[in-house]
Amino acid sequence: AQTVTQSQPEMSVQEAETVTLSCTYDTSENNYYLFWYKQPPSRQMILVIRQEAYKQQNATENRFSVNLQKAAKSFSLKISDSQLGDTAMYFCAFMVPGNTPLVFGKGTRLSVIA
Amino acid sequence: DAGVTQSPTHLIKTRGQQVTLRCSPISGHKSVSWYQQVLGQGPQFIFQYYEKEERGRGNFPDRFSARQFPNYSSELNVNALLLGDSALYLCASSYLAGGSTDTQYFGPGTRLTVL
Numbered sequence: 001a002q003t004v005t006q007s008q009p010e011m012s013v014q015e016a017e018t019v020t021l022s023c024t025y026d027t028s029e030n031n032y033y034l035f036w037y038k039q040p041p042s043r044q045m046i047l048v049i050r051q052e053a054y055k056q057q058n059a060t061e062n063r064f065s066v067n068l069q070k071a072a073k074s075f076s077l078k079i080s081d082s083q084l085g086d087t088a089m090y091f092c093a094f095m096v097p098g099n100t101p102l103v104f105g106k107g108t109r110l111s112v113i114a
Numbered sequence: 115d116a117g118v119t120q121s122p123t124h125l126i127k128t129r130g131q132q133v134t135l136r137c138s139p140i141s142g143h144k145s146v147s148w149y150q151q152v153l154g155q156g157p158q159f160i161f162q163y164y165e166k167e168e169r170g171r172g173n174f175p176d177r178f179s180a181r182q183f184p185n186y187s188s189e190l191n192v193n194a195l196l197l198g199d200s201a202l203y204l205c206a207s208s209y210l211a212g213g214s215t216d217t218q219y220f221g222p223g224t225r226l227t228v229l
Contacts, residue, residue: 004156101162
């Protein structure tokens with residue numbers, strides 16, 4: 001079974017600074033996808049970024065980028081130029097392609113401070 | 115285009131009652147998944163449906179059931195409600211044809227409170 005671990009329950013960052021959220025996962029699969037979802041107080045789960053394990057290049061979406069280290073089974077999210085609207089719970093999630101469900105970590109609560 | 119929609123937004127029930135939650139996927143998406151998120155935790159998988167057939171089931175009791183309709187909308191039913199069923203119930207849709215189409219997009223959730 002796959003597991004996802006987020007070891008930082010809470011983090012804070014000053015507005016305009018950079019912050020990195022950590023995630024580790026455990027799997028015996030060779031082909032898989034990893035995701036970061038954001039859940040603001042409004043509770044809607046919003047996709048931030050997606051990474052296919054077979055891709056050599058790490059994904060980037062505007063101010064959000066990831067660093068996948070497959071040997072270490074580590075998948076971190078870097079948020080640059082943090083904004084107040086980035087305040088939310090961030091969940092790391094894992095999925096094997098096909099009809100399999102997402103496996104989520106317990107989340108990291110990020111607070112962006114003005 | 116409209117995203118995933120869920121109804122109702124909030125629901126209050128008493129122990130022993132039954133509840134039905136509804137979800138409409140993004141237009142063109144054929145798969146719907148249901149997740150339970152208790153306070154302070156990540157979502158836990160309950161069911162996945164694809165083309166009206168159950169494709170996966172999480173570790174939940176038989177009190178939980180679901181179905182998918184020809185228009186790909188879905189209902190989640192929970193019988194004999196327990197206090198521990200209080201949670202945010204999330205619906206996610208995906209096209210599920212491989213590659214990036216496996217990405218799941220979530221609705222706003224239904225907050226269920228069992229008293």
